[in-house]
Amino acid sequence: MRHAIGLARLSPPSPGAYSVGAVIVGADGVELRHGYSRETDPKVHAEESALNKLGADPRLRTATIYSTLEPCSQRASVDRLPCTDRILAAGIRRVVVAWREPALFVADCVGIETLREHGVEVVELTDLADEAMSMNRHLF
16 A cells, blocks of 8 residues: 555646545555556546456456545546546456545445455455555645
8 A cells, every 4th residue: 555655646636636545456565566646647546547457357256456536436627537447447456445435526435335246355455544644735
């Protein structure tokens, strides 16, 4: 998670979006790919960026994705799938997050609940929440 937090700090600041970092780790504990908010374009989310780099990789079925923020369940960019849907489509069975998405841009994010409803193990590292959201304090 600390690597993901470092990646979130690389996100170009935005007045209308969170800075998030994501790291996908294989079953062997080796990083497969990582991403961060706005890494490749102004609308790309961290999880989306990392997943885009892997495509339909079979290792995703046994991988864990670490994200500094709860994966989105809906997006302001209606032309893109929410990260929750992307994670489910990739077959990832374990997600680790540091903090839940507050109702700032989306009234009711249900990413964690949706993942759990689909049998995905979700671990919340609330002790790292302050550090994981530190680069987003300007939004509040």
